[in-house]
Structures are given as structure tokens and as C-alpha cells.
Amino acid sequence: MRMNKNKVPKSVLERLPIYLHYLKTLSADECKTISSANIARGLGLGEVQVRKDLALVCGTGKPKIGYSYQNLVDHLEDALGCKMKINVVIVGAGKLGKAFLSYDCFTEYGFDIMAAFDIDEERTGELSNGKKIFTIDKLKEFCQNENVKIGIITVPEGSAQSACDLLVNCGVKAIWNFSPTRLVHTSDVKVKNENMASSLAVLSAELRVK
């Protein structure tokens, strides 16, 4: 049974990978049923929040028993689209781009970070995990052949807009932007800007308030 994605707010969606990952770390004998209270405790989250979040993707658990482990995992994977493989490329094979290319935690959520592309020929080659870095002129053919849906931008600030334009021209539908540039794009392309300094700023403000 496929749930209606429109019903899950973005703030809840962001927590689903955390629940799913937590469930997958549990050992086999903990695994037949699990209550939202136990998940909340395990993750250090509020029980009310966990119960509400899980109700949106998997209905309510049985009183005093909770959820069937497997049923909950299935619903979370369904809500996150883990079984629908989504192909992803990286533009910019500097340190951050290479870090993503070698990061294997995206796979469990259905993402295949396939390759990286860079303007600098010296960066091309193969990582130890077998993932390849190509020159940027190979991007369009690759995206079309592999039906790439998401592009990650990890180029320096001044090159981000042209990387964005290029990815859109290659048919990519969503962009995850790690440069501090605000990208100009048409409304049919989704862009998520990731400002790493924002996270640190929030942490340090909390330190200073104390």
C-alpha cells in the first residue's frame, strides 16, 4: 500500500531517515515489535513527536506492543522511496565532492551517487570504491544515458551558477547546492541550498547564550 506523500510535511520527512537508520541498527532479537516510546528513548527524541511522525507513515501501533518492526521499516522505506533508485551526480570534485562520492550512507535511502565531474582534468580518475571522476564535457551524455535526476553542486562560489545551468540543461530535476551562491533557476527545478556555516552559527549562538 503506497501512502500519499503529500500528507507528510517536510519537517517530518527530514526525520524519517533517522528513524529508519535507527531501526536498522537494532539487533535481531529486539526486532519483532517496537514501540514509539522505545524509538524515542533510543534516539533521544520526544515521545509525542515520534508517535505523531510514525502515525503519518504507518498508522498507529498496537496498544502496549507498538509496531511490527518489519511493517514499520517497509512503510518508512516506502515513504522515503528507498526502493526507487534515484541517480545522482556531483559537479565539482574537490575535497567535499570527493567526500560525497566516497560516502556510502546514501545508498540505503535509494540514492546512487554515480560519478563526479570537474573542469580540472587533473582531478579525473577513480576512487578506491570504484566511483569515477570525469571531465565536465562528459556530463550531458552521462546524465542522459543514466537518467540522472539529482545534481550535487560542490564547486567554488563563482562557478556555482554555471554548474546549475549546465545540470538543468542536462535534464536534472533537483539540485543540492553546497556553494554559498543563491542560484537562479526555473521553477520546475527544485533547489536545496545547504549553508554549512548556518549550522555552526546556531551551535555557537547557543553556546554564547549560556
Added chain:
Amino acid sequence: MRMNKNKVPKSVLERLPIYLHYLKTLSADECKTISSANIARGLGLGEVQVRKDLALVCGTGKPKIGYSYQNLVDHLEDALGCKMKINVVIVGAGKLGKAFLSYDCFTEYGFDIMAAFDIDEERTGELSNGKKIFTIDKLKEFCQNENVKIGIITVPEGSAQSACDLLVNCGVKAIWNFSPTRLVHTSDVKVKNENMASSLAVLSAELRVK
């Protein structure tokens, strides 16, 4: 004049680095005054949101003129504590750890990512920007000598809790955790968990809804 940090909600605080960075990219002749409408347009954000956010840190601008550029920059820098240097270390000098060590965008917000530490002696050495990687046994002395306040954890999942315990033992007050492990810690330490897959999951869910 120092504003009251308690007044700025976390959601607004997260946007302040974006405003500040945008202002700093403007050329000198655009720079005497700037309106919230222009900032909103430049960043592709809603004007009402920008006006409300800036009002919290810098009061309201002058009608039809907006803010004095320098005054707005000063207030944003003050709210973000950019002039108070905060020392930061990284535990885990794999690809992501090294990417942070060479990322220079944190400096403008007052963060000095000083060094990285790793259990693997083969990873020690110096990056091209002069930042150093030490073995983990040097962590405590370094943190105490340099008054390090924030630790970034970029170790594999199984080592994250011990990295956290070690950082807390070294006197660090806040942790930015990039491993998918939920860390157990005392309440006097702030932890911000960064789940990279969550961002991608939201993007891809938006793609699938369309």
C-alpha cells in the same frame, strides 16, 4: 549595542549567515543603503520573511531607503558572534574531515577550524592550506591549550560515541555530529546532528510528488 540573543529564534538564526554572506558579495557602489525588498529579491526569499528577520537583529529600516549597509552588516556580525573567534577541532580525518579542514567559508562567521585528529597515524600531516592533522592522543592537550569550544565528528558510525566522550572529556562544549549515530551526552553539552541523507530524502520526495 549588543542585542539579546534570546530574542532570535533558531530558524531565523539559521538564515542570518545567508543574509550576511549576500551583503558581502555586493559591490561597493550598491553598498550605502539596502532595502529588505532588494535583499529578498537577491536571495529569492519572501520579502515579508526577510523584513521580519532583519527587524529582529537590526530594527526596522528607514521607509523607502532601507538599512544603512554598514549598520546592517555590523548587527548581523554581532548577532552571529563573528568577531568572537571560536576555536573548533575535527575528530576523524577521512575525506569529509579533510574537506572541512580545507573549507575556508567558516572564517567569516568567526570560526577557526584549527586542526583535525585521527586514530590512524598515516592520516597525520599538513594540508596545502597549512592546517594540520594529528594523532588522537594529542587532542586533549591541544583543546586545553587552544580553548577549543566546538568539536566536529566525522568518524565512522561505530566510533562516534567514543569520539564524543573524548571531546567532552577535553572540555568541548558543543558537538557537530556527521555520523548517523545518536550520541549519548550530558545536558551541558550541545549536540547538533547532521544527517546528510535527510536533505537528499526531502529533495527526492519533492521530485516524486510532482
